Amino acid sequence: MADNQQQPKRxxxxxxxxxxxxxxxxxxxxxxxxxxxxxxxxxxxxxxxNMYSGRLWTRRQIAGFGTAQATNKRYRFLLxxxxxxxxxxxxxxxxxxxxSDHELAEGEVGRLGVAIDSVRDMDDLFLDIPLDKVSVSLxxxxxxxxxxxxxxxxxxxxxxxxKSLRGTVQNDSLKEFHGQKTxxxxxxxxxxxTTDIVEFCTNRVPNWYTISISGYHIxxxxxxxxxxxxxxxAQGMAYVESALERGLPVDSFAPRLSFFFGCHNDVFEEVxxxxxxxRMWARIMKDRYKAQQPESMRLRFHTQxxxxxxxxxxxxxxxxxxxxxxxxxxxxxxxxxxxxxxxxAFDIPSEEAMRMSLATQLILAHESGVANTVDPLAxxxxxxxxxxxxxxxxxxxxxxxxAMGDGAYPMKQGMLRAIDTxxxxxxxxxxxxxxxxxxxxGEQVVVGLNQYQSEGTQxxxxxxxxxxxxxxxxxxxxETRSGRSPTDVRxxxxxxxxxxxxxxxxxxxxxxAVGALATEGEILDTMREVYGEYVDxxxx
Amino acid sequence: MAAQPANIKVLLAKLGLDGHDRxxxxxxxxxxxxxxxxxxxxxxxTPDQVAQTAMQEDVDVVGISILSGAHxxxxxxxxxxxxxxxxxDDLLLMVGGTIPEDEVEPxxxxxxxxxxxxxxxxxxxxxxxTENVSRGRSAPQS
Numbered sequence: 001m002a003d004n005q006q007q008p009k010r011x012x013x014x015x016x017x018x019x020x021x022x023x024x025x026x027x028x029x030x031x032x033x034x035x036x037x038x039x040x041x042x043x044x045x046x047x048x049x050n051m052y053s054g055r056l057w058t059r060r061q062i063a064g065f066g067t068a069q070a071t072n073k074r075y076r077f078l079l080x081x082x083x084x085x086x087x088x089x090x091x092x093x094x095x096x097x098x099x100s101d102h103e104l105a106e107g108e109v110g111r112l113g114v115a116i117d118s119v120r121d122m123d124d125l126f127l128d129i130p131l132d133k134v135s136v137s138l139x140x141x142x143x144x145x146x147x148x149x150x151x152x153x154x155x156x157x158x159x160x161x162x163k164s165l166r167g168t169v170q171n172d173s174l175k176e177f178h179g180q181k182t183x184x185x186x187x188x189x190x191x192x193x194t195t196d197i198v199e200f201c202t203n204r205v206p207n208w209y210t211i212s213i214s215g216y217h218i219x220x221x222x223x224x225x226x227x228x229x230x231x232x233x234a235q236g237m238a239y240v241e242s243a244l245e246r247g248l249p250v251d252s253f254a255p256r257l258s259f260f261f262g263c264h265n266d267v268f269e270e271v272x273x274x275x276x277x278x279r280m281w282a283r284i285m286k287d288r289y290k291a292q293q294p295e296s297m298r299l300r301f302h303t304q305x306x307x308x309x310x311x312x313x314x315x316x317x318x319x320x321x322x323x324x325x326x327x328x329x330x331x332x333x334x335x336x337x338x339x340x341x342x343x344x345a346f347d348i349p350s351e352e353a354m355r356m357s358l359a360t361q362l363i364l365a366h367e368s369g370v371a372n373t374v375d376p377l378a379x380x381x382x383x384x385x386x387x388x389x390x391x392x393x394x395x396x397x398x399x400x401x402x403a404m405g406d407g408a409y410p411m412k413q414g415m416l417r418a419i420d421t422x423x424x425x426x427x428x429x430x431x432x433x434x435x436x437x438x439x440x441x442g443e444q445v446v447v448g449l450n451q452y453q454s455e456g457t458q459x460x461x462x463x464x465x466x467x468x469x470x471x472x473x474x475x476x477x478x479e480t481r482s483g484r485s486p487t488d489v490r491x492x493x494x495x496x497x498x499x500x501x502x503x504x505x506x507x508x509x510x511x512x513a514v515g516a517l518a519t520e521g522e523i524l525d526t527m528r529e530v531y532g533e534y535v536d537x538x539x540x
Numbered sequence: 541m542a543a544q545p546a547n548i549k550v551l552l553a554k555l556g557l558d559g560h561d562r563x564x565x566x567x568x569x570x571x572x573x574x575x576x577x578x579x580x581x582x583x584x585x586t587p588d589q590v591a592q593t594a595m596q597e598d599v600d601v602v603g604i605s606i607l608s609g610a611h612x613x614x615x616x617x618x619x620x621x622x623x624x625x626x627x628x629d630d631l632l633l634m635v636g637g638t639i640p641e642d643e644v645e646p647x648x649x650x651x652x653x654x655x656x657x658x659x660x661x662x663x664x665x666x667x668x669x670t671e672n673v674s675r676g677r678s679a680p681q682s
Contacts, residue, residue, distance in 0.1 A: 092557035092608055096584075104557050104584060107613030181559030181583060222562045308562070312659050345658055346640050347609060432562050433569045440661050449659060462640060465609065538582030540565035 012266035013224035015389050021381035029384055034279065038374045042282040044275050044387070045375035046333040047298040052371035058336035059361045060302065061354055062139060064089030064114035066469040067476075068124035071114040075129060077351070082358055085336060086129070087137040089113035090147070097143040097184035097528075099521030100473045109470040112348055117477045117521070119514045122150040123157070132160045136167035137212070137302075142184035144171040145193050146520050149510040152205070168209035168258060168302075171197050174235045174415055178425040179217030181536070184524050187419050189531035191412075193506065195242045200507040202253045209258045211239055212302065219262035220308050222432020225273045226390060228262065230397035231424055233280055234415055237398075240289055241409035250289050254296035258335075262306045263325040270325070271377055272386035274301070274332030280391055303329035304338040310345045313448035315460055318342035323360050330370055331377055337361055343460050350463045397427075422539045429540055477519065484517040492516045493526045500530040543600075543673040545575035545666070551599040553581035553590050555618065558608035563636060563658065567603065570662035576669070587614060591621035599631060600673045603665075606637040607658070611647065619651040632672050636660060 009017040018025075029035075036042060039049030048054060061083055063074045075086050091113040093105035099117050100109045109115050116122055126136075131154070140147045148169050155165055173190035176183040183190065198210045215223075215232035223231070236257065243253050259277065263270050281299040285291040305325035310318040322339045329337055339357035341349025349357070365371055377383040398411075404423075405414030418424050438444035445451050496509035506527075513523050550571050552564055561583055572578045579597055581590065594602050602622070606614060615635060622628040628651060635647060636656040644655045654668050 092559070095559075096557050098557065103586070106556070107610030108556055108558070108608050111609045181561055182557070220562070222566070312657060345638070347638060429562075429565045429569070433566050436566045436570075436662060440663055536561075536582035536584060538580050540568040540578075540580055 011225070011269040011386070012264055013226045013269060013390075013393075015226070015269065015386070015393065017386075021385055023381060025381045025385040029388065034388075035378060035384075041286065041294065041297060042279045043298055044279040045378055047278065047300050047335070049374075051333060051374040052330075052365075053374065056365050056371060057330065057334055058085045058135070059083050059358060059365075060085040060087045060137065060336045061338050061357055062087035062089045062137075062304070063354070064091070065112070065348055065463070066110040066114065066466060067473055068114055068116065068121040069127075070110075070469065072125055072127050072129070074351075078354070078358070079129075079134070081355065082362055085135045085137065087338065088125070088139055090140055091115045092182065094143070094147075094520060095140060095182035097146075097520060097524030099519050100470070100477050102521060107470070109473050111465060115469075115473045116147065116150070117473070117519045118480045118517055119150045119153050120480055120517070121476070122147070123154050126154060131155050131158065132164040138167065138169045141170055141173055141176050141180070141182060142190045142193070143520055143524055144169050144173075145197055145506055145510050146514065146523050148197060148201075149507065149514045153511060153514050162205045163207065165205055166207050168212050169197060170212045170214060170260070172211055172214045172235065172260075174238060174419065175214050175217055175231075177419045178231070178428055179214070179219075179221045179223075181221075183534050185527060185531050186534040187416050189527070191238070191242055191416070192503075193527075194239060195246055196505045196507050198239070198243050198253050198256075199246055199248060199505055201256065202248060206256075208256065210253065210256045212258050212260045213239065214260040216260050216262040216304050216306075218428060219264065220306060221428050222308075222435060223428040224431050224435075225264065225266070225269050226393040227397065227427060227431060229273050229277055229280075229390060230394035232259065232261070233277065233284070233394065234398050234401045234411060234418075236281065237284060237288075237411035238415040240285075241412040244289070245409055245412070250285070250291045251293045251296050254285060254289070254291055255293065255298075259299055259301035261301055261303055261334075263303050263329045264306055265309055265321060265324060267324055267328040267331075268377075268383060268386055269390065270328040271332040272383060272390050274329070274334070275375075275383075275387045276391040276394065277301070278333075279387070280394065300335045302336040302338070303332075303334040305329070305340045307340045307344045310340060310342065311446065311449050312345040314454055315342050315345065315458065317448050318345075319356060319360070322357065323364075326360055326364055327368075327370065330364055333375060343462060346460065347463045347465075350461055352461060422537060425539055480517055480519065488516040489513075489518050489522070493518055493522060496523065497526050497530060500527060542670045545670060548601065548669060548673055549577040549579070549597065549599045550601040550603060550669070551579045551581065551590070551594050551597060552603045552605070553585045553593075554583040554605050555585060555587060555590070555614045556606065556608055556610050557584060558606055558610070559583060560607035560637075561605070563607070564603070564605035567605070567636070567662055567665060571666060571669075574666045576666070587618035587621045590618060591625050591627070594622065594631060595625050595627050601632045601634060601669055603634045603636070606635065609638060611635060611637060611639060612643060615647060615650055615652060632669065634665065634668070636665075
């Protein structure tokens with residue numbers, strides 16, 4: 001079955017793949033129009049002329065677990081071992097806007113990420129890390145305005161000018177309804193908060209990337225590459241329209257939008273996906289939204305290799321999967337990269353697994369030679385043809401979503417309706433199910449899982465979570481609550497509530513609230529009082 | 541003797557704040573396609589809510605998915621909530637997710653009949669159900 005060469009081949013996303021490609025496959029492809037030089041419109045070949053020969057990609061392994069102090073130690077370990085950016089992973093209570101002592105938080109405080117309740121924890125998280133030198137990625141969405149507020153507050157306290165801060169806040173609220181699903185508010189209020197951050201940072205924190213428009217979580221939720229590309233670009237268009245509706249000029253905020261994709265095992269399909277994404281975004285920004293600055297058209301992205309491709313069976317095989325995926329991301333021109341730990345089918349990665357992931361990146365960077373040439377696969381009959389096919393297929397989805405909207409901002413309206421009706425979630429769930437059936441039938445070979453199983457089991461040294469940390473964090477939260485002025489907290493939360501009712505930008509109110517030691521949960525509760533709670537519709 | 545899928549009612553839910561719902565939605569589809577009746581409660585439900593719904597819906601199987609690592613904390617609360625309602629002997633309790641090998645046995649001791657770590661096949665779950673659902677349900681009346 002596995003070695004049968006007679007079956008017609010398809011990419012992982014179901015696109016037809018021929019055994020041989022020829023110049024005929026590029027008959028409609030025009031070099032100047034469709035590719036151009038790297039660093040030039042439509043940026044298919046890369047956002048910059050020199051790419052890695054100018055500067056290597058940023059090796060940014062995400063990390064976070066337990067308390068802020070514990071995570072701070074991991075950050076300093078990673079910085080000492082060749083990493084040059086920090087990416088924060090928050091625990092579920094933080095991601096969903098609940099304090100560590102909330103009923104639903106039980107067992108999850110600090111479990112899959114670091115627990116942050118107040119600005120005091122944020123201060124601990126970045127202890128002895130120079131915020132004006134190291135770029136920081138805050139991986140947070142619906143409560144992004146609160147965590148961003150805490151980060152700005154800590155910077156201010158340390159005398160770091162907000163203009164010198166370089167980093168990213170994920171702040172991609174829309175994908176939370178079909179990927180990752182750590183929502184705290186409904187689609188409309190969370191989109192409003194996303195736009196508040198864009199507006200505030202455009203004026204006050206100019207070097208900050210305000211949204212990391214994310215396909216990664218969509219892919220982890222089971223989408224194929226076409227859906228990942230289509231829904232991510234559609235989300236990006238919705239954010240652009242929301243900012244335009246706010247009255248921001250396109251070239252004021254568009255240069256600070258960035259992207260985040262996953263990387264699966266189908267190497268050439270992934271490379272084609274990244275190249276298509278750059279071309280699509282450039283044309284959308286120029287032709288549709290009338291951007292003038294090249295910076296507004298350049299799609300830059302972070303890649304994370306997909307945890308859902310990692311198997312429990314023969315976990316060392318995951319190092320090979322991670323290497324292939326990382327290779328595809330680099331061939332596709334990623335700006336930064338996280339290679340998932342080979343032990344992630346069991347738990348969050350051990351220190352040893354993270355060291356292997358960083359080593360994978362360093363071997364690609366310094367030993368493989370793949371970083372020497374910009375867009376090395378350009379001109380391949382196959383790759384160019386695949387890039388065209390994946391772009392066409394993605395446009396079909398985007399047009400469908402646009403048709404769901406109307407008015408001056410049809411992509412914004414269309415995305416909201418596509419979320420309301422469960423269209424996107426159900427499309428992704430269908431792909432996830434079909435992929436699972438292909439694995440169970442053996443049509444899709446997964447080495448060690450459905451074929452080539454090995455007999456022996458290997459014992460890994462897994463990450464050891466300290467359950468005491470939850471109690472410690474709750475104690476810390478109680479201490480924060482008792483050490484502040486209740487009158488001040490009531491005052492700042494009530495003025496935040498008023499600002500929400502008046503539909504003002506909430507960032508100034510949030511900054512005031514975190515400064516008065518209001519907790520993340522209290523701030524989000526205040527917002528939930530105004531905007532209502534969002535309940536998972538439970539569709540499948 | 542194996543039960544007929546058409547006579548089996550399954551309750552699926554995710555406990556806690558964990559947002560990883562890809563697996564449980566795949567399982568929900570697989571069980572539905574196998575002919576079972578599926579009630580999916582969605583995410584962010586508490587052990588008490590699951591037990592209450594299991595009783596009200598009179599289900600044969602409760603399937604819980606946890607990928608947040610909180611299973612050792614949350615499952616004992618669920619088994620207690622089921623016992624408190626006197627229904628733990630009437631149903632099959634299954635748990636799936638990111639579960640290390642050495643936590644499978646402790647979960648079984650807590651009263652979980654089937655543990656299915658990530659990577660498990662949906663076909664193994666539907667087989668497990670049809671082989672282990674002991675209570676014979678009468679066919680639905682038309």
